[in-house]
Amino acid sequence: MITLTDITKVYKNGSLEVQALSPLNLQVDRGEFVAIMGTSGSGKSTLMNIIGCLDVPTSGSYNLDGEEVHTLNEDQLSRVRNQKIGFVFQSFNLLGRQTVLQNVMLPMMYAGIPRETGKERALELLERVGLKDRVKHRPTELSGGQKQRVAIARALTMKAPILLADEPTGNLDTKSSYEIMDLFKQIHAEGTTIVLVTHEPDIAEHADRVLLFGDGKLLKDTRKGSVSP
Ligand SMILES: Nc1ncnc2c1ncn2[C@@H]1O[C@H](COP(=O)(O)OP(=O)(O)OP(=O)(O)O)[C@@H](O)[C@H]1O
Ligand SMILES: [Mg+2]
Structure with a gap:
């Protein structure tokens, strides 16, 4: 589903260079539930942004569900993002001027799905995340947990095969x-x-596989049930 080959990321600000990812090889199969952990600054968000096609690697190749992502142009990347990936952020990234319903409908509007179909699907998803009675509210009128549930509903609208979440519970109570x-x-x-990226071991416990990052490198790759060496 996700194959990263010799992926690196170097951020350049003037003469300052930060190697955020050292050559990384990683494969994630269809249906896996992977948690990414590691210290602050270890490259977790950098990796998520590359997987989510929000950023491009400095070098290396990336195959996402059969698409050679590193060869795509901006328009093609937007299409891949829209169809293949749902993204959930720590800070929710909802549009404050739009209602809950409009926020959830947005990816479907981009995809050219007819308004009524989009609305119906958005309402179904909002019901599913327990927010049917908040569809006309604006994000500012919701609690953190409710905002994140709106973001999850939005991430599910296109039935994307992959859901990425960068510290989705980082701003939430237990x-x-x-x-x-x-x-x-x-x-x-x-x-x-x-x-899913998380700092919390009890959140990572829900995953089948845990990747530990340190200083731009994959230090450890543990699957549930396997004993690490
Ligand atoms: N836009 C940028 N320009 C320059 N350096 C950056 C940029 N974004 C990230 N970095 C650097 O790249 C490294 C990796 O950052 P990244 O955001 O991937 O870390 P992280 O593991 O997600 O950390 P955290 O747990 O704090 O979210 C850090 O040293 C950071 O300072
Ligand atoms: Mg981060």
Whole structure:
């Protein structure tokens, strides 16, 4: 599903260079639930942004569900992002001027899905995440956990095969965090491939595989049930 080959990322600001990712090889199969952990600055978000086609690597190749991502132009990348990837961020990234319903409908509008079809699907998803009674509210009128549930509904609208989440529970209390993790588990059980960054071991525990990053390198790759050396 995701194959990264010799991926590197170097950020350049004037004469300052930061090697955010050292040559990285990684494969994630369809249906996996992967957690990414590691210290602050170890390259986790950099990796997620590359996987999510929000950023391009400095070198290396990336195959996503059969598409050679490194060869695509901007328009093709937007299409891949829209169709293949749902992204959930720590800071929710909802549009404040739009209602909950409009936020969830947005990816479908971009995809040219007819308004009524989009609205119907958005309402279904909002019901699923328990927010049917908040569809006309604006994000500022919601709690953190509710905002994140809107973001998850939005990430599911295009039925993308991959759901990426960068510290989705980082701004939430324990109870909301567990509600969000329950949703991720259901979504995974339905066949979606999930890659999730977290600092919290009890959140990572829900995954089948844990990748540990340090200083731009993959230090450890542990699968549930396997004993690490
Ligand atoms: N736009 C940028 N320009 C320059 N350097 C950057 C940029 N984005 C990230 N970096 C650097 O790249 C390295 C990796 O950053 P990244 O955001 O991937 O870390 P992270 O593992 O997600 O950390 P955190 O747990 O704090 O979110 C860091 O040293 C960071 O300072
Ligand atoms: Mg980060």
